Amino acid sequence: MAIDDMNYEERVAWVGLVVSIASFAVYVTVLLTRAAETPMPETPYVDAMLWTIGASIVVMIIVSIIVGIVTHKDGHETDIRDKQIKARAEFTSRGFLVAGAFAALVFALLELDPFWIANVLYLGFFLSALLETVTKIALYRRGVPAW
Amino acid sequence: MVKPTSVTNNIRSLRFAAGELTQAELAERVGVTRQTIIAIEQGKYSPSLEIAFQIAYALGVRLDEVFTYPGASAAPAPTGESE
DSSP: OOGGGOOHHHHHHHHHHHHHHHHHHHHHHHHHHHHTTSOTTSSOOHHHHHHHHHHHHHHHHHHHHHHHHHHGGGSOOOOHHHHHHHHHHHHHHHHHHHHHHHHHHHHHHTTOOHHHHHHHHHHHHHHHHHHHHHHHHHHHHHOOOOO | OOOSOSOEEOHHHHHHHTTSOOHHHHHHHHTSOHHHHHHHHTTSOOOOHHHHHHHHHHHTSOHHHHEEOTTGGGSOOOOOOOO
């Protein structure tokens, strides 16, 4: 698998995979470290969540710009195949997003602590993003099956 | 692994027949990324009818000279009669 074989969107998908796993791993590590001192749901989590989400967005923007500059020599950055792969990956990953939102709804109806609502939503976002990028990479590498 | 598409193509040989056209040059003429041409050549992506026609046009041949569908020979020939 050569870097040269990848277009802009696939390279960004690989970066997105690494960034989403790294940022969520950092968040979970921070949360579990703090949970050793303060049991959940009293564990402080808001700052860690905002910092990891913010940092991953900033890193993605910067890396996407750099990848765009590097890939520019290839000419067309995106085409209809990229749009089809993006749409199919979003369709595949939507389930986790809905599951996270539904779990948050149930938690809210049960009047659970906002800690659990925020974290189950974050988990849903993470799993959805993870499945989306994994699906994208699989479609780029193994091919796009006909529907 | 199941092949993503059962449509086969002769793009690679037709590129060489068309003056050793590179994948990048064909991509530029068709208006897609070089990686999409690679994916089509390898049978990993079935292009839209519009892209398929553009590839044939760029290579200077008919559509059925570029793409082949395995079931095509088994299909009944058109009669030309209207119902």
